[in-house]
Amino acid sequence: MEEQNQTPRRGKVFLGDFLAGFAMGIAFIIPGFSGGSVAAILGVYEKLVGAVADIFRSFKKSVVTLIPIALGLVLGAVSLLFPLGAALEAFPLPTVSLFVGLAIGGVPSITDRVPGKPSAKNITALLIPAFLALALSFLPVSAERDLFSLSPFGYLVLFLVGLLGSTALVVPGISGSMLLLILGYYNPLIKAFTEHLLLGRDILKSLLVLGSCALGIAVGFFLISIIMRRLLERYPRSTYYAIVGFVVGSLPTVYISTAKDAGLTLASLPPSAWHWIACALLLALGVLLSLSFTRLAKKKK
Numbered sequence: 457m458e459e460q461n462q463t464p465r466r467g468k469v470f471l472g473d474f475l476a477g478f479a480m481g482i483a484f485i486i487p488g489f490s491g492g493s494v495a496a497i498l499g500v501y502e503k504l505v506g507a508v509a510d511i512f513r514s515f516k517k518s519v520v521t522l523i524p525i526a527l528g529l530v531l532g533a534v535s536l537l538f539p540l541g542a543a544l545e546a547f548p549l550p551t552v553s554l555f556v557g558l559a560i561g562g563v564p565s566i567t568d569r570v571p572g573k574p575s576a577k578n579i580t581a582l583l584i585p586a587f588l589a590l591a592l593s594f595l596p597v598s599a600e601r602d603l604f605s606l607s608p609f610g611y612l613v614l615f616l617v618g619l620l621g622s623t624a625l626v627v628p629g630i631s632g633s634m635l636l637l638i639l640g641y642y643n644p645l646i647k648a649f650t651e652h653l654l655l656g657r658d659i660l661k662s663l664l665v666l667g668s669c670a671l672g673i674a675v676g677f678f679l680i681s682i683i684m685r686r687l688l689e690r691y692p693r694s695t696y697y698a699i700v701g702f703v704v705g706s707l708p709t710v711y712i713s714t715a716k717d718a719g720l721t722l723a724s725l726p727p728s729a730w731h732w733i734a735c736a737l738l739l740a741l742g743v744l745l746s747l748s749f750t751r752l753a754k755k756k757k
Contacts, residue, residue: 470524476500477525481532485540485646486555486710491529492628493703497562497746500525501699502688505626508681537650548718549726552710553735557742559707563700565750570696581694582701589705593712598640603648603665604658611668617641618672626680628699637713645669 476498480491495501507521543551570578606614621636636642645666653662687695715721726732 473524477528478532561743561746585701586705618669619676622676
């Protein structure tokens, strides 16, 4: 009887982790958004970081934990790459408003983990990451790189770029796609996948380019997970305040980076009132959906 009860529970956990990974995959491809923020909001952050950090000590257990999240992440990023890209191209600000609303509605699920009055140290731990996340949006964007005429050193740089981009999956509020965009690698990597690998053009070179970056992401994911796990163990309150700071500071960055990517300036923002009404409605919808999911999860627990 106990085994029969455990089977549906495992199925629900698998599905929940898969959906969390799916949401992380979507966040990963939106410049300014962070997969780590989504993991923290959906309550799988500690599980994810712990499984990656223990991959060599508890290999089987870690793999079982990571499989649904990894499957969801890959499927979320790949399956919505084209429709989300089209939506961001046609309606950039309304589209990101929905995701910003989802993030805002999920902030209470993080703050619930640090009950009690905040200390001066906690407030400092919140404000510094908030300013750092916001500052990312004001960094100049480099020219796009040519990834199909790289020297051996160029592939090493691509590995290091992937290492840097992996912060999006581990550190909440830091957007890997935003960092790649600033460095001039975001659009070329997307094109290497959509315009070359999927269409069967320069397959070997595409695999080498994407593989170099993916290897950097994997190594960085492991190293940063170890650091974050130790911070959560030794300084849990300050670390969660820092996570909230990163998430809150990244929200304006999403709008700023999206506007930059779409070529919008203050002078060229859409004048239509309906455009801004759509932004407000989608933002509110995102907040309501996120709050509803959080309440439902609490009831089930």
